[in-house]
Amino acid sequence: MSSIPSEFLFPVGILTASILTLRRYKIRKWGWVTDRYSLKGKLFIITGANTGLGYETTKALTARQATTIMACRNISKAYKAISRIRQETSEGQLIPMELDLASLESIRNFAMKIKENYPNFDCLVNNAGLAAQTPQFTKEGFEIHFGVNHLGQFLLVDLLKDNLIANSSRVVIVSSRMHEIDANIDLESLGKWVQYGSRLNRLYNNSKLMNFYYARELYKRGFNVHLLCPGLCHTDFFRNYDPKWYHYLLFSPIVWLMLRSAEQGAQNIIHCATDSTVDERRNPATGYFISNMKMRKSKFPFDEEISRRLWEESVKAIAASSKQS
Numbered sequence: 001m002s003s004i005p006s007e008f009l010f011p012v013g014i015l016t017a018s019i020l021t022l023r024r025y026k027i028r029k030w031g032w033v034t035d036r037y038s039l040k041g042k043l044f045i046i047t048g049a050n051t052g053l054g055y056e057t058t059k060a061l062t063a064r065q066a067t068t069i070m071a072c073r074n075i076s077k078a079y080k081a082i083s084r085i086r087q088e089t090s091e092g093q094l095i096p097m098e099l100d101l102a103s104l105e106s107i108r109n110f111a112m113k114i115k116e117n118y119p120n121f122d123c124l125v126n127n128a129g130l131a132a133q134t135p136q137f138t139k140e141g142f143e144i145h146f147g148v149n150h151l152g153q154f155l156l157v158d159l160l161k162d163n164l165i166a167n168s169s170r171v172v173i174v175s176s177r178m179h180e181i182d183a184n185i186d187l188e189s190l191g192k193w194v195q196y197g198s199r200l201n202r203l204y205n206n207s208k209l210m211n212f213y214y215a216r217e218l219y220k221r222g223f224n225v226h227l228l229c230p231g232l233c234h235t236d237f238f239r240n241y242d243p244k245w246y247h248y249l250l251f252s253p254i255v256w257l258m259l260r261s262a263e264q265g266a267q268n269i270i271h272c273a274t275d276s277t278v279d280e281r282r283n284p285a286t287g288y289f290i291s292n293m294k295m296r297k298s299k300f301p302f303d304e305e306i307s308r309r310l311w312e313e314s315v316k317a318i319a320a321s322s323k324q325s
Helices: 006-030 052-063 075-086 104-117 144-159 161-167 202-220 236-241 245-258 262-274 304-324
Strands: 043-047 067-072 093-098 123-126 170-174 224-229 288-291 294-297
Touching (some): 043 052, 052 067, 052 075, 052 093, 052 262, 075 093, 104 144, 104 304, 123 144, 123 262, 144 202, 144 304, 170 202, 170 262, 202 224, 224 262, 262 288
Parallel strands (some): 043 067, 043 123, 067 093, 123 170, 170 224, 224 288
């Protein structure tokens, strides 16, 4: 059996060491929640809690003795997630509840149960979201990115607004730095599927920009709002893209090097749900959000008129859907 020539071993070793060093550097740059104080007596609501970032956030808060309402579209998957969490920690309390953000009726039913049974919650984490490759729509006929990533959480917060204000509860909104890239708010096309002919998912980017505009308006209205970008994470978020086997083969090294794990991405959510602070100078209304565990100012040139109109059009869209049902 022939051996690998020694002249190849040294450069391969250097390359491997360089990649490992770069990976360790990126992990340090991304940041990590180091606080471990007890959250006993605190009640969190997390949408999309059975998978990805929501699951990791739920697991971390539960390990710190929090009570977490797992707002999930699929209850059977919520129970499976609870089973996995219970293999790692017996702390805290986990409460599964059904919530489908693609259905305004489901959102209303969920909010009614929260107000009746858990009115004094400490934090609402608007985590659930998606990215679709082909045209998909909510039960009311809204394009799925607008309907789920924006309008669903808009209605949920509106229905719980009295509880949020009364308890000074945190509202955590998971946006993305993609709001800075090829994104815009076309008020004439809200809720419609638009084929942009771009390599980027413009509808997703637009919905993340809507998240930012929405957070700005919430803050102006007196809500305790914390906005974040979790970073690009290796989760099942892109399940709708149906990757082929050779995509995994080609991109696995890039994924390992550049993408965060779901646990790493969840650190920004955990931070916003527990310890991040906003003030008159640095808040969503002035363009600030959490990225890599630090406050960062968005590069996007926000328009106050668009900010106001998006809120108004969202209210109209919900009202119109309510009349039709």
